[in-house]
Amino acid sequence: MNAKNYYELLYKEFQSKEDVYTELINLEAILNLPKGTEHYISDLHGEADAFAHTLKNGAGNIREKIFLLFEDRLPADYLEQLALFIYYPEESLKRETEISKDWYTTRLSELIELTKFCANKYSRSKLRKALPQSFSYLLEELIYRTEAEENKAQYDEAIVNKLIQLGQIDQLLIALCQTIQRLVVDHLHVVGDIFDRGPAADQVMDLLIAHHSVxxxxxxxxxxxxxxxxxxxxxxxxxxxxxxxxxxxxxxxxxxxxxxxxxxxxxxxxxxxxxxxxxxxxxxxxxxxxxxxxxxxxxxxxxxxxxxxxxxxxxxxxxxxxxxxxxxxxxxxxxxxxxxxxxxxxxxxxxxxxxxxxxxxxxxxxxxxxxxxxxxxxxxxxxxxxxxxxxxxxxSMYLLYNGQLLFHGCIPLTMSGExxxxxxxxxxxxxxxxxxxxxxxxxxxxxxxxxxxxxxxxxxxxxxxxxxxxxxxxxxxxxxxxxxxxxxxxxQETKNPYYKLRNNKETCQLILEAFGLTHDNAHIINGHTPVKAEAGESPIKAGGKLFVIDGGLSKAYQKTTGIAGYTLLYNSIGFQIVTHQPFTSVNDVLTRQKEDLGVKHVVDKIEGKTLIRDTTIGRRLLRQIEDLEQLLAYLETDPLKKSI
Structure with missing residues (x-):
């Protein structure tokens, strides 16, 4: 396709030059937002219930944001229950014995405030896409309202009254909880082994197909x-x-x-x-x-x-x-x-x-x-x-994403490290x-x-x-x-030398460079080999250049690992390793009224914040900006502009 045809097709997406200017401004604004949180998990092995639970709590992200937002205002036990409500709203509503109009008003206000807090790194258009269609207009109004504080209570009460009258209040709360679950993790990486060992790989696949970005x-x-x-x-x-x-x-x-x-x-x-x-x-x-x-x-x-x-x-x-x-x-x-x-x-x-x-x-x-x-x-x-x-x-066999190298098993090496x-x-x-x-x-x-x-x-x-x-x-x-x-x-099954040599920073640097990653913040992220945490093994190798995130989500490995898996989080300020405890059932979690969440450890903090500009998606947006700028230049010199 020649340049003229390309730009003519591109221009069909816009009604005027002003539309192009608006899109350029929007893209530039997005580039300067903090990068979203990425969640890395591996070796699911058909454990659908445990995987679903990890998705619902955002690998501990939801609870962390609840405490950051409300810790100075609300008691810890209440915040624990709020977290469980967000993970399992339908089940929690069935367990509530005393639900009043005031309870609904308070819970709606809490969820709206938390939604805004979780969405503060997203553009309004991205948040709009995350909202459930059935309540999108109402939720946008609630999230972006500008009423004075004295009018806020009356506004909330009027909405709750109408939703109760229509029989939709529970559905709205459930939709808000699902929106929060989606917002706390922007993108999911599954570093291999969805199938075998456990009984419900099909359910894992259904969860992945339904996921917004994976x-x-x-x-x-x-x-x-x-x-x-x-x-x-x-x-x-x-x-x-x-x-x-x-x-x-x-x-x-x-x-x-x-x-x-x-x-x-x-x-x-x-x-x-x-x-x-x-x-x-x-x-x-x-x-x-x-x-x-x-x-x-x-x-x-x-x-x-x-x-x-x-x-x-x-x-x-x-x-x-x-x-x-x-x-x-x-x-x-x-x-x-x-x-x-x-x-x-x-x-x-x-x-x-x-x-x-x-x-x-x-x-x-x-x-x-x-x-x-x-x-x-x-x-x-x-x-x-x-x-x-x-x-x-x-x-795919491997992925380069936001400057990180992801693959399941190994890069075959000789004993000498070549x-x-x-x-x-x-x-x-x-x-x-x-x-x-x-x-x-x-x-x-x-x-x-x-x-x-x-x-x-x-x-x-x-x-x-x-x-x-x-x-x-x-x-x-x-x-x-x-x-x-x-x-x-x-x-005995003798492992490739990679599994010993990956403990060396020099080996990891060699591999990263072979994939074109030479910056200091590049890491290798592996699954495949369960980390024997009970025996003192660490998922962090080579001075922090490599992470192994198979900690034993599969029940078949938990006697060996002593835990129920690791996951890795990567947000705008760095990496965190999350250690998970075995998941039994939703009923057990709700009965205890407190989740046995894993421990989070910051393992690599970045100077400053990583912006979308610095990410894989950011590079795509920069290419879009370049195309739009060239489109404007083309319109200044081509007869097509006369028809605008």
Whole structure:
């Protein structure tokens, strides 16, 4: 498009030069506002209730603002209850036993004042977008009113009277609480691993889709789901196996309307009871003995199918260098033992009855049909399509945002601290180029989901467990050993040197510079590896240049971590680490009338305030200003101006 056509199209958005001047002034004003608060969280692992609670309290931001605003006027216990009301207004209203007109008037006044306080860094147009449409005009009037103090009480009382008469007062208070929840966090970063371990990843996805501003850096568990959607049968068997192991396979079947009947029939017909495959015990889940027995059998079936399909893929892709994972070939089935690295180990709890020792990776005709049916059901699920398309659209291997580098796992390094070259289709990639090429390949796999064994689709498996995959970051994945070998030394998964070297400031600087980040306020933000807080490990590495924010939101990790996760906040004055305590239920929180909020620590304070001008969004606005200024110059020299 030539310049004239571009500016003519741009001018169609404005009715006059005055409109252009107004927009320029507006954009310049926005550039000088403080940057909004960013919230970083990772490793959600299907824990929807705990995630929703963190969103509702803004990682402690709402309570902090309440105390900043009202601490000198209202008692602490009252402020704690006000915070809980804002998190859970509907539930709180049901619990209130004495609600009067005065109570409504007071609560409305408090919420309006807090809304104004939370919105003081936003333009009026941005606040308007945050307000619920059903009450937007009324709320704007309340927020921006200029009545004298003596008229304020009468004004509030008149509004409350009318809202009570119309039966809308509760809905207005709920809408205000939701607006406050939205205002305290301007943008959400999910640094990987939405899926697996926990039972409600679908609810997490629904929350993310409904969120006003979010991005995702893919984690290894997210890649498995994307891989299955792209057509990888081994990825699908793996995610279903994990679901069976952690006892939420029925939830996946129901939520995504999957046809798992062929799988259950196959498991019942070919496998027997095996206590080693009993699903994990889940709290608040009623157990049916027959269901558990069925899941034991299905768990075994999925495990065997995964190892068969993995072996086929490894043979098909020798350049993945996963030959040490072709363990079914190393099994002596008559002696029930396996050879690994030259050593023989006895096998226990095996489920190899459908394996042909002479051709261990071959699927039986029934297995081929089961796999084909499962894959078709997974790919055709309407809700699955919605979730995977959102995950692909909002996700990436890494993100550069407001001068920070976000990625889930690692940047593969050598022992000496150099970038590890990784050969992909005959070309060596390292550092940033490696992540860029992986991002390209993974997206290519999604473009042709009907093709199930092309390189791009197979590459999802390498991304899951390849030795130099940035999402995995270990020498090998010892799933086979953990199921069938009791010797703990075979379970070890040696981490990439990155996880040791990331403690060095020089290593972090090397990585940041490779991604074009050379300023002092640049940081690396990771997930993936739970921080063992109970053992004294800190989420802050390399003298503050790197943050690890996987502290154990997943219940599966909380015995190891001792907490329920870290989140990171980045506002106009710096970074704060928030340590969260385990979330049990909304009822427990409201019954205690006080939330066990995590501890906030300022970890990197910035000199002065960061303005929107200094952010990623600010750079976009500056480009818009440049375009508008060029448009004005064009109108001064082009005949088009005569028609204005």
């Amino acid at each position: 991005d995702i850096q893919w984690g290894n568990h997210d890649i498995i789901w994307l891989g299955a959607y792209a057509g990888s049968a081994v990825c699908l068997m793996n995610l279903l196996r994990i679901a069976a192991r952690y006892n939420y396979l029925y939830e996946i079947e129901d939520t995504y309307s999957l046809n798992l009947r062929p799988l259950f029939t196959y498991g019942e017909n070919h496998y027997h009871e095996n206590p080693a495959f009993t699903p994990a015990n889940r709290q608040n889940k009623a157990y049916d003995f027959e269901d558990l027995q069925t899941l034991e059998k299905v768990h075994q079936a999925l495990t065997t199918l995964q190892f068969k399909l993995e072996g086929q893929l490894i043979k098909r892709r020798p350049d993945f260098h996963l030959d040490n994972r072709r363990l079914l070939e190393q099994v002596n089935f008559s002696e029930n033992q396996v050879q690994i690295d030259g050593h023989w180990y006895p096998l226990t709890n095996t489920c190899f009855q459908t394996i042909d020792p002479n051709n261990p990776y071959a699927l039986t005709p029934e297995e081929e049909w089961v796999v084909k049916t499962l894959l078709a059901s997974f790919q055709s699920s309407e809700k699955m399509q919605k979730h995977m398309e959102f995950l692909a659209k909002k996700g 970038f590890q070259p990784v050969n992909i289709q005959g070309v060596a990639y390292q550092g940033k180029a490696l992540l860029d090429e992986m991002d390209r390949l993974l997206r290519k796999g999604l473009q042709r989901p009907q093709i199930h064994d092309d390189f791009a689709t197979d590459f999802y498996w390498y991304a899951w467990c390849g030795r130099y995959s940035p999402l995995f970051g270990k020498e090998k994945m010892t799933t086979f050993e953990r199921y069938f070998i009791q010797k703990k030394e075979t379970h």
